[in-house]
Amino acid sequence: MAGNDRIVVVGSGPAGSRAAETLYRAGCRNLTLISEAPASGGQIYRRQPAGFKRPPASLYGDDAAKALRLHDAFDALAGEIDYRPNTLVWNIFEGAVHTSDASGTDRVEFDRLVLSTGAMDRIIPIPGWTLPGVFTLGGSQIALKNQACSIGRAVVFAGTGPLLYLVAYQYAKAGANVVAVLDSASYADKVRGAARMARMPRMLLRGLAYRRYLSRKRIMLREGVRLRSIEGGDSVQGIHFSAGGRDAFVPCDAVGLGFGLSPEMQLAEIAGCRTRFDADNRQWVVAHDGQGRAGDGIYVAGDGSAIGGADVAELAGERAALALLADIGLPGPKARLRQIERDLGQLAAFRKGVETSFPFPAGWIGEAPDETILCRCENVTFGEVRAAIDRFEPQEVNRLKALARPGMGRCQGRVCGPVLAELLSATTGKALDQVGKLRGQGPVKPISYGRTCGQADPQVDAWMRAGEKRDGDDQGF
Template identity: 50%
Template sequence: MTGASTTPPVIVGAGPAGVRAAQALAAHGLRPVVIDEAPRAGGQVYRRQPAQFGRSSRTLYGFEAGRADALHASFDALREQVDHQPDSLVWNAQDGWLDVLHGPTQRTRRVPFEQLIVATGATDRVLPVPGWTLPGVYTLGGAQVALKFQGCAIGQRVVFMGTGPLLYLVACQYAKAGAQVAAVLDTARFADQCAALPAMSTQPAVLLKGLYYVGWLRAHGIALHGGVRPLRVLGSERVEGVAWHDGRVERTLECDAVGFGHALRSETQLADLLGCRFAFAPLHRAHLPERDNAGRSSVPGVYLAGDGAGILGADAAEWAGERAALALLQDRGLQVDARRAQALERKLARVAGFRAGLERAFPFPQDWASRAPDELVVCRCENVTAGTLRQTVREAGADELNRLKALCRVGMGRCQGRMCGVAAAEVLAHATGQPLQQVGRLRGQAPIKPIPMQLAAAPEGLSS
């Protein structure tokens, strides 16, 4: 889109990318519509506690308290300059409009747009283990939400398991909040992290924070185990412990809750519904929507910013949100600061190198699919096991993810593949002997998240 428009730009998501995008648009005289699922701006990383809670920023965000406070203050200062629509889920999108469900009223409305910034963020990347469907098992992000937004721990004695920087951050947050952290089980090896130090040293402040989390946990007597292979979550009615292999022997540990995850994956369903072109990104081990250095997608008028287009972290999300807003303004025919735009692109390029270092420090466990037992539930919504996926490949010749979905219902449940899609793709690639990029990705379907049944059954309720 080029030239003047009277339609306000729309931003989906009020995390770091969405807030900085809104700030840049408002600074140029526009009044953007900001649609966000949460009741208050901040996103997952800077999620705000309910107004009646009185915990300090330092308690909630640790080292990131300053950045969190600055982001919150920036958005609060825009109160009269933006049309903020909180508690609102964008559940469908097509060319020129969004379907939005307002949670408190349970009513849905249609929001038109000519220019749209998609800043949908990320969620946990899940690789299931036997027992992961037991009560007391949470993703790392879910464990964070409980602590930040609900003011409670997921259990009295918690094990954190998986890999990635979030593993140590959440463990540290729990321990500092007074929870008993029984152990941190990391599939990455110490040697992996040492080998990645040169690449990660390009962002020394971030590296030092990570080293601090590890050091703090060790100094407070919390057991850290690296190079592990998670075997199962123990228990019959709920979590009673975990079992893992340490490279030599099988070990077990009692606990009543587990937080697990293998880094993050981008939330791409909205970009998919909008028709954005996707390409396989080896670093992220995923198909991601394409964008240029400024954040423009393959669809005119649609811009991508933050972790929803590739995991780069909260700082990079702020820069990407501002850069996408500048691109939108330029395409609208408004004058922008070219030097600022170039500076933002340079910052984002430097972070990309650091991101490659993180992937080396916390590598994806590529042998997971070969070790997943047939009885392992991959899709909990539809109770589809790894054995069912393999049987479908053998008997029906399914060699593409959406074909597999049609034949055995993997990814057809409430999560629409958001939780099981990564694991299903890994099992399919291993079962067929294909590279991961060739098995495809689950196509986005509306509603991208669950909505009330009566709305889906009553088309006349789609606008209000």
């Protein structure tokens, strides 16, 4: 029977949770949901640890009702399916996802696979960004949501994007000492994007309310900022920036840094999905048919395929599940599909306004000082990468990785890969899409040797043997 297809959903954020709920309600019982997180909700609706008693309004603000609705729906589902939290999917190979958890490795076969892998912070390295006390905006938010902790006693949030103001607001609302918010986007950028964002006035007014709250708290707000450096020795002591033709220094002991988000699409690539270049955002995203179909039996949804936010992710998760159901002979109601498309269209227009209002300052990368660390995992500087480009004249980013070693460390190029491509583009004059991107490869994150090869795990041995057939000059574990 079609409804007995083995279905695996990866990720338990808004997209994965809604996809799994839709599939189960339609009668799919051979359903496994695998999540690296200890509980559902994703980053946006992250749950507090057991024993914490903060009210939902303090965790999620105006989105508390959405968060609780998603949590409650998932909790009702979790006991009815094969739910595997705290589990890393580190590879997809021969019709199965390969996982690692506290007990070891496992292999879960599938007929259909839904990937809702979420996103991560997008970073531009500046001098001092590797100092203790520098966090991503997402990391700063995790500290506050998960443990009710501030990243410092005097915090500066810097970068650009809606998350910049949201995290600053959440910290200030919680009573933390937010010293300044430094936004690379200018006031003129925001004016250009306002018309599209005004199509969803409630969301626009919410963002303006965050900014107004920060102003009332007398927190320094600066737009059109160029971040120069984060200063300190063993810890952060302050941040240098310029704005309006003037240089300034703000003392602080912690910095939250971020320039938007990047899709976590390594698993989609390994599964054989195609990617496409999004010129407006200067990043690669997963290509699909408009319904979430991204390959033979592979479906994608949420920020792991392209950045859209929590509301888009939830709708896209349901849409991908409905596409899967149609493919196995269990089509959903057409009226619901039409409503999803209308809602997603409206959100897409709003998103275009956001992207216009908070452009990615790519030009900073080509101007970064030589001594600035580009790849913190391998401690490779901009100067070392520039020297490799001058000497060997690579035309593609994976070749540059092999020559200079950025992207070969623990994060597997998640942080430095996009920066490396931007630098190669700026140095050679080639278009960004022409220099390519670092290829996704397993293991997508570090896994314990003791749980894999050290135990002579047959699934890992098979994968390793297959890997010997691939070009090994850019494997870089």
